[in-house]
Amino acid sequence: MNTLAHGFADGEGPGPWILLFPLMWALVVGGGIFLLRRTAGRRRALWRQGRPERGERSPIALLGRRFAAGEIDEEEYWRRLSVLDEQFGPGARGGAS
Numbered sequence: 088m089n090t091l092a093h094g095f096a097d098g099e100g101p102g103p104w105i106l107l108f109p110l111m112w113a114l115v116v117g118g119g120i121f122l123l124r125r126t127a128g129r130r131r132a133l134w135r136q137g138r139p140e141r142g143e144r145s146p147i148a149l150l151g152r153r154f155a156a157g158e159i160d161e162e163e164y165w166r167r168l169s170v171l172d173e174q175f176g177p178g179a180r181g182g183a184s
Contacts, residue, residue: 147171 150171154164 145175147175 147168150164150167153159
C-alpha cells in the first residue's frame with residue numbers, strides 16, 4: 088500500500104490531489120476574511136445610522152431636517168419645536184435670543 092507515511096514506491100509523487108490542501112486552507116482563510124469584513128461593515132453602518140451628521144448636532148437641527156425631508160408635517164414640526172424651545176430656550180435655534 089502506498090501512503091504518505093511510508094514514502095513513495097517506485098518514485099511516484101503524491102499526485103495532483105496534494106494541491107487540495109493549500110486550496111482548502113486558502114478557501115478557509117478567504118472565507119474568514121470575507122465574513123469579518125461583512126460583519127464589520129454592518130456594524131459600521133448601524134453605528135452611522137444612530138450618529139447625527141455634522142450639521143445635525145442639535146435636536147432642533149434634526150427636527151428641521153425631518154421636516155424638510157417630509158417625515159413630519161408642519162403641525163407636528165411646530166408642536167415639537169415649541170417643546171424644544173421650552174427645554175432648550177429660543178436661543179438654541181441659532182437666531183437672536
